[in-house]
Amino acid sequence: MTTPRTHHTPLILVVLATLALAGCVGLPRPPAVRTPSPGSPVMTAASATTAAAPAAGSAAGSGAGSGGGGTPLPVLATRSFALSGGEVEVAITTFAQEGETLTLDFTVTNDSAEPLEAVRFGTGRRAEVDGIYFVDAAHGRRHLPARSADGSCVCSSTMGLAVHPGQSLTFSVVFGALPEGVTSATLVIPLAGSFVDLPVTR
Known part of the structure; x- marks a missing residue:
């Protein structure tokens, strides 16, 4: 008597398909990548400000020292x-x-026919007026602008700023304090040069 053959092929295919699907369940998904939409604002290091850092201030047409x-x-x-x-x-x-601080305010008045980029008062590392310093001749020490925890200057930003013909703008810089007894210092501002023996108000 001949025993009929049992065909297991369909069952094997079903089992294999089930295992294949089961193996896919535990695979991690690739991480989602968010692409900013056109026109979305982008935060940069220059966008961050501290409460102690003054902003460049006076409006177009204001006079120096106002x-x-x-x-x-x-x-x-x-x-x-x-x-x-x-x-x-x-x-x-x-x-x-x-x-513990010394504050400098200076006003730039442009009487030329060409806009003056405010970044020219900086070192070029950041968009700040951080190229300014003063010298305490009595102690032979140069004082640079104060810096916040993130390394930015405690001073006015120059981001996208220019002093246009006929315009005045005021900028500020904060320094560490001078020792007691020092009544003046030599201030150096890029382009303008040295203000020798500038009196310190206390």
Whole structure:
């Protein structure tokens, strides 16, 4: 008597298919990548500001040495440099020490025919007026602008900023304090040069 053959092929295929599907369940998915949509704002290091860092301030057409509400500020010293057949004046309006910090305010007035990029007052490493320093001759020490925890200058930003012809803009820089007894220092501003023996207000 001949025993009929049992065909297992369909069953084997079903089992193999089931195992294949089971093996796919535990595979990790590739990570999702978010592509920013056109026009989305991008945060950069220059976008971050600290509460201590002042912003570049006066509006177009304001006069050198004018404060909020048009109140004139005393001008401690001025220097000028040539630009495009005209002159740019840099006026120091504040060089004052309080506690552990010394604050500098200076106003740039452009009387030339060419816009002056504010970044020219910086070192070029960041969009800041961080190229300014002063020298304490009595102790033979150069003071650089103060820096926050992330390395940014505690000073006005120059991001996309220019002083246009006929315009004045005021910038600020914060430094560490001078030792007791020091009443003046030599301030150095790129392009403008040295303000020798500038008195310190306390």
